[in-house]
Amino acid sequence: MKIAYKKHRVYYYLAFGFLWLIIGLIGYDHQAADNWKNLGFFMVAILYFAIFLHKKINQYLTIKNGAIKKHTFFGRKIRLNEISQIKRTSYGYALISDKKELRIFAEFIDKKSLPDLTQFIDQLGLPDNKLACKNQAL
Numbered sequence: 001m002k003i004a005y006k007k008h009r010v011y012y013y014l015a016f017g018f019l020w021l022i023i024g025l026i027g028y029d030h031q032a033a034d035n036w037k038n039l040g041f042f043m044v045a046i047l048y049f050a051i052f053l054h055k056k057i058n059q060y061l062t063i064k065n066g067a068i069k070k071h072t073f074f075g076r077k078i079r080l081n082e083i084s085q086i087k088r089t090s091y092g093y094a095l096i097s098d099k100k101e102l103r104i105f106a107e108f109i110d111k112k113s114l115p116d117l118t119q120f121i122d123q124l125g126l127p128d129n130k131l132a133c134k135n136q137a138l
Helices: 007-027 036-058 114-122
Strands: 061-064 067-070 076-079 083-088 092-097 101-105
Touching (some): 076 101
Antiparallel strands (some): 067 076
16 A cells, blocks of 8 residues: 655655756856856756656555555665554654654645555554554544
């Protein structure tokens, strides 16, 4: 199951990629010898396009094969059987094991995916004493 980003969060990177590309093209002079400065604008544009593609393809969270993986730059992963505590906080959830902690920010998640995540966390079957702040609303 994939938990999606909000669309504006993903397309933000696409818009800034085009912005940096346009800035690079405006400053480009094909006859000048010192066009290496504009190469920086093109590199930033490529970086933003790459981030857009990564976020569009992988989305925010993937839940499969008994693990939850957060698709960030370094990618955090926690196995479901290792989760010892789930905290509902003002920003979302914190999944805690003995060695790791995975924070899930609800503000990044698409409105259509948030109920799926909430239902999944409720189905994990942790005892009431391990589900901190159970009745606290997001």
